Amino acid sequence: MMPIPVGGWEVRVHASGYPACLRESPRPPRELRGFGDRTLLRPGLAIVGSRRATPYGESCARVFAAAAGERGVVIISGAAVGCDMAAHTAALAVGGMTVAVLGCGADVDYPASAARLLARMRTDGAVVSELPWGTRPMPYHFPERNRIIAGLAAVVLVVEAGLPSGTFSTADHALDAGRTVLAVPGSVFSANSRGCNRLIQQGAHPVADVSDLLGELQAAGLVPAGFPSSERGFATDAGGGGALSRLEAALAADPMRPDDAARLLCLDIVSVARMLMSLEAQGTITRYPDGRYGPFVRP
Amino acid sequence: MTQGTVTTFAVSGVDPMPVEVQADVGQGLPSFSVVGLGDAAVMEARDRVRSAMRASGYDFPNARIVVNLAPATQRKHGTGFDLPIALAILVATSQIPRAALSGAAAVGELALDGRVLPVAGTLAHAVGAVRIGSVLVGPAACRDSVACVDGLAFHGADTLAQFKHGLPDVAGGRGATASAHAPSADIAAVVGQQSAKRVLELSAAGELNVLFVGPPGAGKTMLARRLPPILPPLEPEQALETAVIHSVAGLDERAVLGGVRPFRAPHHTATTAGLVGGGTPPRPGEASLAHNGVLFLDELAEFGPAALQALRQPLEDGAVRLVRAEGRVTYPARFTLVAAMNPCPCGHLGDAARGTCHCSETAVSRYHARVGGPLLDRIDLTLRVDRVDPDALLDAPVGESSAVVRARVASARAFAAADDRPVVRLLSGAALLAACLLTPSARRAVSASARTYHLSGRGVTRLLRVARTVADLQGAERVEESHVQEAALYRAASL
Numbered sequence: 001m002m003p004i005p006v007g008g009w010e011v012r013v014h015a016s017g018y019p020a021c022l023r024e025s026p027r028p029p030r031e032l033r034g035f036g037d038r039t040l041l042r043p044g045l046a047i048v049g050s051r052r053a054t055p056y057g058e059s060c061a062r063v064f065a066a067a068a069g070e071r072g073v074v075i076i077s078g079a080a081v082g083c084d085m086a087a088h089t090a091a092l093a094v095g096g097m098t099v100a101v102l103g104c105g106a107d108v109d110y111p112a113s114a115a116r117l118l119a120r121m122r123t124d125g126a127v128v129s130e131l132p133w134g135t136r137p138m139p140y141h142f143p144e145r146n147r148i149i150a151g152l153a154a155v156v157l158v159v160e161a162g163l164p165s166g167t168f169s170t171a172d173h174a175l176d177a178g179r180t181v182l183a184v185p186g187s188v189f190s191a192n193s194r195g196c197n198r199l200i201q202q203g204a205h206p207v208a209d210v211s212d213l214l215g216e217l218q219a220a221g222l223v224p225a226g227f228p229s230s231e232r233g234f235a236t237d238a239g240g241g242g243a244l245s246r247l248e249a250a251l252a253a254d255p256m257r258p259d260d261a262a263r264l265l266c267l268d269i270v271s272v273a274r275m276l277m278s279l280e281a282q283g284t285i286t287r288y289p290d291g292r293y294g295p296f297v298r299p
Numbered sequence: 300m301t302q303g304t305v306t307t308f309a310v311s312g313v314d315p316m317p318v319e320v321q322a323d324v325g326q327g328l329p330s331f332s333v334v335g336l337g338d339a340a341v342m343e344a345r346d347r348v349r350s351a352m353r354a355s356g357y358d359f360p361n362a363r364i365v366v367n368l369a370p371a372t373q374r375k376h377g378t379g380f381d382l383p384i385a386l387a388i389l390v391a392t393s394q395i396p397r398a399a400l401s402g403a404a405a406v407g408e409l410a411l412d413g414r415v416l417p418v419a420g421t422l423a424h425a426v427g428a429v430r431i432g433s434v435l436v437g438p439a440a441c442r443d444s445v446a447c448v449d450g451l452a453f454h455g456a457d458t459l460a461q462f463k464h465g466l467p468d469v470a471g472g473r474g475a476t477a478s479a480h481a482p483s484a485d486i487a488a489v490v491g492q493q494s495a496k497r498v499l500e501l502s503a504a505g506e507l508n509v510l511f512v513g514p515p516g517a518g519k520t521m522l523a524r525r526l527p528p529i530l531p532p533l534e535p536e537q538a539l540e541t542a543v544i545h546s547v548a549g550l551d552e553r554a555v556l557g558g559v560r561p562f563r564a565p566h567h568t569a570t571t572a573g574l575v576g577g578g579t580p581p582r583p584g585e586a587s588l589a590h591n592g593v594l595f596l597d598e599l600a601e602f603g604p605a606a607l608q609a610l611r612q613p614l615e616d617g618a619v620r621l622v623r624a625e626g627r628v629t630y631p632a633r634f635t636l637v638a639a640m641n642p643c644p645c646g647h648l649g650d651a652a653r654g655t656c657h658c659s660e661t662a663v664s665r666y667h668a669r670v671g672g673p674l675l676d677r678i679d680l681t682l683r684v685d686r687v688d689p690d691a692l693l694d695a696p697v698g699e700s701s702a703v704v705r706a707r708v709a710s711a712r713a714f715a716a717a718d719d720r721p722v723v724r725l726l727s728g729a730a731l732l733a734a735c736l737l738t739p740s741a742r743r744a745v746s747a748s749a750r751t752y753h754l755s756g757r758g759v760t761r762l763l764r765v766a767r768t769v770a771d772l773q774g775a776e777r778v779e780e781s782h783v784q785e786a787a788l789y790r791a792a793s794l
Contacts (some may be wrong), residue, residue: 051660081660111660162655191655257683258494258788263691269493270785277784281747289792290642290649291512291683 002133005107007122008035025151025177034106034128036121040097041128044074045217046153048146048170049083049160054192054255055286057160059297060184061086064157067210069096073222076101076152078145079114079127083159088117088125090299098125101148103141105129110137143169150174154220157182157207161195171199180220182207189254243267247275251285255294301325303390303397306404307383308427309368309375310420312581312628313543315427317404319369320380322387327363333384335368337375338580344378347409348385355413355460360392374625376580379418382407382436385459399465403454404428405436413459417441419549422542425451436466444546447539447556486525487700491687495522498680498789500704503529504711505723505768508614508636508677510599512792513684514650519639522684523595524562526637528701530593531709532558537591540631544590548583561592563634567601574602575609575619581628586613589634599640600669607674610636614677635724638678640670650685679724679761680789711771718776723768727760735767736777744783752790762786 004010010033011017019041022028032041045068049057061083065075069091077084079100091098100121102110106129109115121127130148131141143166150156150173158181161167174181183204186193200206207213217223246265250256256264262272276293279285286296301324308315331345352359366384368375383405389395406424408416417438425445428435435445439455446453454466461467489496495511495518502509503526511519533541533555541561542552555561565574565585576584586594596602613619617633642648643658644666650656658666687695712722720726720734737745745766749759763778765786770778 257685259491259685260688260691262493263491269497273494273788274781274784277744277748277787280787281744281751283751288649291685291792292649 004033005133008033008107008133009038011038019152021154022148022151025147027147028151029130029148032128032130033133034126036099036123036126037097038126040074040099040126041152042074043154043220043222044076044097044099044152045222046076046149046156046170046174047083047087048077048149048156048158048167050162050165050167050192050195051080051082051084052162052192053082053086053160054190054288054294055296056186056190056255056294057083057184057192058086059295060159062090062299063210063297064159064184064207064213065090065096065098066094067213068217068222069098070094071214071217071223072096073217074099076149078102078142078149079111079118079121081111081113085114085117086299087159088121092117092120092124093299099152100125100127101145101152102127102129102137103131103145104137105131105133105135107133108136142166146170147173150177150179153179154222155180155182155216157184157213158196158199158204159184160186160192161199162192163194163198165195168195168199171204180205180216182213182216184208187254243271244275244278247272248279248284251279251293252295255288255292257292261293301391303387303392303400305383305387305390305400306431306433307380307406308404308424309373310423310547311373311626312630313423313547313583314629315423315430316373317427317431318373318375320383320387321367321369322384322391323365323367324360324362324388324391325365329361329363331364331366333366333368335366335371335375336373337368337380338377340378341368341375341380344381344384344409347378347381347411348388350411351381351409351413351459352385352388354411355458356463357389357394357459358392360388364388374580377418377420378408378416379406379420379424381409382415382456382459385409386436386462389462395462396465399462400436402433403436403466404431404433407436407438407456409459415439415456415458420547421445422448422539422546422552425453426539426543434466439467444542444552444556447535447542484524484528485701486529486704487698489518489522489525489698490695491691492518492522492684494788495682495684496525496698496704498682499526499529500708500772501765501768501789502526502635502637502680503704503708504772505679505764506635507679507724507764507768509638510675510678510681510791511637511639511684512642512681513639514641514648514686515646517684517686519684520564520595520597523564523593523597523637523639525701526593526635527560527562529704529708530560530635531705531712533560533591541591544583544587544630548588550588561589562595563589563592564595564597567596567598569602569606571603571606571609574606575613575632576621576628576630577623579623579625581621581623583630584619584632586610586632586634587619587630590631592634594634594636596636596638599638600666604669604671608671611673611677614674636678641666642683649683675791676755676757678791679764681791682789683792707772710774711768714774715771723764723771726764726767731760731763731767735763735770737783738777738779740780741766741778741783744780748783748787748790752787754790758790762790765789 065087075091156174183196183199283298434452545552613632647656769782
């Protein structure tokens, strides 16, 4: 048995510091180990999504985490690559509170690319796990980890998920625990949003903008009622029928490659290249890792 | 006098170094020795020379024969010394007129029946003969190739017997005439792929290096093969430079002499020596064989890391410098690199047509890391290519032919040359900035894209090079905002 690392803490299921919401959830972990502020282990908003996120998913995670985080809602996620990291980072950036639940020991940096984020969260937020100190990440740890995320959260927001997706296990645990499940709709052509769209079809509440989210957070009691929510929507209609706005609208609906955009809009590749660059400069469109161009919100 | 000398060349890299073949036929126990650091092939020349002389109706002297290859400190390789050794002995024994061979250099391998056979590197001998102002005697089969060397008097021989009355007649070679471009590689046959075709055009205009990233079956190889036909044909001196390398490597150099740009596509199992040159004796690698042409590396990430990193020097300097125990060798290697790779180990990342890819995040980044940043830093144009949508394939209009694109490329190059600028790939630093003459809005666009895309210094250089090439194709003196905007489309992937 490893000793408790410096700065770490352990709490058993019946001890006083154990989060009540988690204790009431099905199969609560017998012991929680972690770093950071234990008072953050209270009902919050879990933001989860695909590890192989598109900039669309990461943008959504960022925007919703920032909106909830600056209103004092604890943002809970799994510190995975993609949507999870985007949510934690955005919450920290607005001075919000955030908790990472890991599928390895709370003192282990996994994934390696999250090492700096985790180091910061161990002091400015909280990093917890039910696994013994020093446990290496194993594939079968993660569905169990998702049960804790769902247990800690009052509301679970799925920002981007394909089909099949590990994110579904979080949604399933959340339903078992009686939590509200929200999902961000995506293009019907996007394989990366198929899971979210399926969740909505099965009854998850769609979240189309920040005020939708704030409404749900109010209903769950995480944000005081009547909180001013004059938040912007996302549909930036530049107006006019110019080629630039037609291209922007086309890419917002369905990310595509420059060649396909040129064909669709009957333009030559050179002018499409120039328009893509100016849309990127505006920060509304970005290049996805697979070479397509699609919607994006700059961090 | 019982001595005779004939000039020949030892080829070091692609450089012909004059060698004097001295034969001494003297008294003593009959023997035949060759001194002067020849390799096994040179030593075996003794048996070939003896048989060839007898078969051609000469007497092989029953005496003590010593042949020296001077300078005797330099290593000598290959069978090209057979003919000079035989001629030196024939001169020493006065079986052929001494005057005929003064001022002549010779090269050729001998068959046992006296035939004179072609050897690798004959073209390098021809260049050397012109350099020292002598005529060249060699295998008649090489007459077409060496006819492309200006100012060379070439005496082609089929057999050793032809030397009985002096040198054979000067043979008029036809010169090399190859149909410049195979019609099968016409760019008009590429349907869709507008941006890829544009990238090829930019690459041809500025000699810029290209990386195509895409799933299997997207047509990356097919696209790469379309690059040589849109390049302007080789200038005569470029053709000769490249042909000498091909000749030294023992390849057929006639197509290159006809102006066809070389297109080399080594398999990804190529070794470092195979790719940049090496071995004993040193031989030019694929990078040098692609000199003045295109080096195509398919499946870039599958190449050995050492072999890939060895490409950095030729990409930077346009030459390969090998340092070996027996000395230094330099091979010219100025080529346009066209590389292709899959986006991930399974190849289907982001490939809508073939469902999902199951490669983990780390596997993908490890796959990309195999290529290495320093090599990717030398690639100016990066483009994602994908399979063309079947609908697009059916209603796509017929594209422009290679000839049309080649004309545009030629006028872009002419535009740069009229401005007293070298081809764009050779520009960097202050010279590049001066050549760009950025307009104020273009300058803003460059700094905006450097910020948006987190470009490094090298990244900005690449952006400017591409923008300069775009401007050249448009015939614009100054680089404008729209040129920079287009250039940004071909920036490196942020994976």
